[in-house]
Amino acid sequence: MEEYDMPAGLLAEGRQGDNSPPLSVGELAQAVKRTVEDRFGRIRVRGEISGWKRHSSGHCYFTLKDDSACIDAVIWRGQAGNLAFRPEDGAEVIATGKMTTYPGRSKYQVVVERMELAGEGALMALLERRRKALAAEGLFDAQRKRPLPFLPPLIGVVTSPTGAVIRDILHRLEDRCPTRVIVWPVPVQGEGAAAKVAAAIRGMAGLAEVPDLLIVARGGGSIEDLWAFNEEEVVRAVAESPIPVISAVGHETDTTLIDHAADLRAPTPTAAAELAVPVRAELLGFLDELNARSRRCLTRRAGDARERLTLTTSRWPAADHLLGPKRQKLDEVGERLPRGLAARAHKAEAVMNLTAARLRPDLLRQKLDRLSDKLDAAARMLPIVHPDRPLGRGFVRVTAAADGRTLTRSADALAAGSLRLHFGDGEVAAQAGEGPPPPPPAAKVERSGRRPYVAPQPNLFD
Known part of the structure; x- marks a missing residue:
């Protein structure tokens, strides 16, 4: 009987002839890891990306799959920044790297060092998926297109600072209608080109002097050369630009996604300059x-x-025909005018004579004497009726301190508050208020010893 066919005991123990001691889990995992890495130290695998995820650490995790199997993959942060395209689900790629295991999860995975699209067909399929996704968001809608300014004073150009593109644009602008140009130099292909182009498009709107028109230009090339202008971040930058944009990437037969997002597509960079300004x-x-x-x-x-x-004046009647009756009436009025004036003067003279008879000097003198007597009588009455005349006989005149108004009622005195009491020899300030009446003055006692009757005195402020 084989040794392993024997029934297991309660305790593990060494057996005769056993030269393979038990391994720990970690030792076994590391042994598997070394075996896999030694056997598959360098591989290239073709598959479709699924579950693409970029972690906050910068590492990228995804799965490569085909019709029959799938395998996990990871791209470390350093290699993820060097990719020539932005990976997304559904893209068919060829990944180059090495196999390894992840002992913490008992699984194997591909550590990708380089990744490329699996041929031009895969590239076109990725482009079409991206185009449909962005179009579904409305970034390519016709109603978003804005008209270009007719004669822009300042034009911004985003392109490579070297090469024929910028020279062609500047020369054509100079020939047609000289205008000011701001050039934002960027790389137009290769690693990081898309991010720099997008930053330049957004940066134009933040300049101290914002251009009136923006041209994004590049010369012709293969679809791989023009791929930076198909990246989503560049398309979104064009669609969000507050400045009208002309897309001038490649030759007339080349098409990129920013052509759909721009306000106008030019077949060539030179044509973009022609569309930007008229011929002077x-x-x-x-x-x-x-x-x-x-x-x-x-x-x-x-x-x-x-x-x-001339036609209108020729139809008018003659001046004599129009003015003749008016002239005749004017002559008649002129003849009657002296007679009317003379009659009016005689009537006025009769009225004046009648009035003059009433204006004899003796009658005027009598009327003046009567008026003078009335004035003298009024002057004599003035001291008698003056309100301060009774003050010398023990009376008091009460006035409001605010406006000098004479008060004749107790309610008015209480409402005024501050008072002025006018006596025969001067004035005294007083304050109106409720209070007990003053005590009566002491009465003189007659010799008979009987107190005389004293009539109660009225309160001046009641």
Whole structure:
């Protein structure tokens, strides 16, 4: 009987001839890890990306799958920044790296060092999926397109600072209509190109002097060369730009995703410059033509008006025919005017004579004497009726301290509060208020010993 066929005991113990001592879990996991890494130290695997996830640490985790199997994969942060495209689910890729195991989860995975799209077909499939996704968000809608300014004073250009593209744009602008240009230099292909192009497009809107028009340009090339302009971050930057954008990437047959997001697509960078500004000579010629047309129009209008005036005045009646009756009436009125004035003067003279008879000097003298007597009588009465005359006989005149108004009622005195008491020899300030009446003065006692009757005195403030 084999040794392993024997029934197991309660305690593990060494057996005769056993030269393989038990391994710990960690030892076994490390042994498997070394075996896998030694056997698959360098591999290339083709599959479809699924479950793509970029961790906050910068590492990327995903799964490579095909019709029959799947395998986990990881790209460390250092290699993830060097990818020439932005991976996404559904993209078919060829990943280069090495196999390893993750002992903490008892699983194996591919550590990817390099990853590329699996041929031009896979690249086009990825491009089409991205185009549909962005179009579904409305980034390519026609109603979002804005009209370009007719004659922009300042144009911004995002392109490579070297090469024929920027020279062609500047030369064509100079030939057509010289204008100011701001160039934001960026790499137009390779690693990091997409991020720098997107940053340049957004940065143009933050300049101290914001351009009136923006041109994003690049020369022709393969789909791989133009791929930076298909990246989602560049497309979104174009769609969100507050400045109208002309896309001029590649030749006429080349199409990128920013062509759909831009306000206008130019077939070439040179054509973009032509679309940006009009031809100055043609513009001046058009203005001259408009000036000549306006002069001809004014001359024709003046001639037409002159003809209408001549035609209208020719239909008017003669001046004598219109003014004859008025002139005759004026002559009649002129003849009656002296007679009317003379009659009016005689009537006025009769009225004046009648009035003059009433204005004899003796009658005026008598009336003046009567008026003088009345004035003297009023002057004599003035001291008698003066309100301060009774003050010398023990009376008091009460006035309000605020406005000097004479008060005749106790309620008015209480409402006024502050008072002035006017005596025969001066004034005294007083304050009105409720209070007990003052005690009566002591009465004189007659010799008979009987106290005389004293009538109660009224309160001056009641």
